[in-house]
Amino acid sequence: QVRLAESGGGLVQPGGSLRLSCIVSESIFRKYAMGWYRQAPGKQRELVARITPGDSTSYADSVKGRFTISRDDAKNTMYLQMNSLKPEDTAVYYCNRDPSWTVWGQGTQVTVSS
Numbered sequence: 463q464v465r466l467a468e469s470g471g472g473l474v475q476p477g478g479s480l481r482l483s484c485i486v487s488e489s490i491f492r493k494y495a496m497g498w499y500r501q502a503p504g505k506q507r508e509l510v511a512r513i514t515p516g517d518s519t520s521y522a523d524s525v526k527g528r529f530t531i532s533r534d535d536a537k538n539t540m541y542l543q544m545n546s547l548k549p550e551d552t553a554v555y556y557c558n559r560d561p562s563w564t565v566w567g568q569g570t571q572v573t574v575s576s
Contacts, residue, residue, distance in 0.1 A: 464488040464563050468556060471570030474547055482542040482570060484557030492535035497560040498542045500553035501569075511542060512560050524550070547574045 465487035474480055482498070495514045501507040510522045511531035519531050530543040540557055554569040 464565055466557055466563075466565065466567035468567050468570040471555060471572045473573045473575065475576050476548060476574055478547050478574070479543070479545045480547065480572060482544065482555055482557075482572075484540040484542075484567070486538045486540070486557070488538070491538045494559045496533060496540050497558060497562075498529075498531060498540070499556045499558060499562070500551075500572075501556070502550075502553040505553075507556070509560060513540070544572070547572075549574045 467485045468482060470480060470482040472480060492515055495512060497509045497512040499507050499509050508522065510525050511529055512520045513531045513533050517533070521529060528544065528546045531541070533540045542555065544551065552572060552574050554571050556566055556569045558566060
């Protein structure tokens, strides 16, 4: 069964940066489009960034120009560089395939606050 482990979250001031990492246990990680999702309190989980096996990327309008998704297939690892963070970026961030597996990791909390 696939295992997903997110890390790198924390408390940051508005305008700050964080880099999230996700290690995927699945050995065929490189065959899938992968995504970073987030869920804010009281809201549904949403896909904010996506990357294909060919490294094509796409972003939700709310993060476009501020977030950058990347992957290292040799390490089964995916990253999300988040710059110019805003309070509305506060959420638990998860990584998963797109479309998602039924299994989710524990997520990593990102809090943007002064």
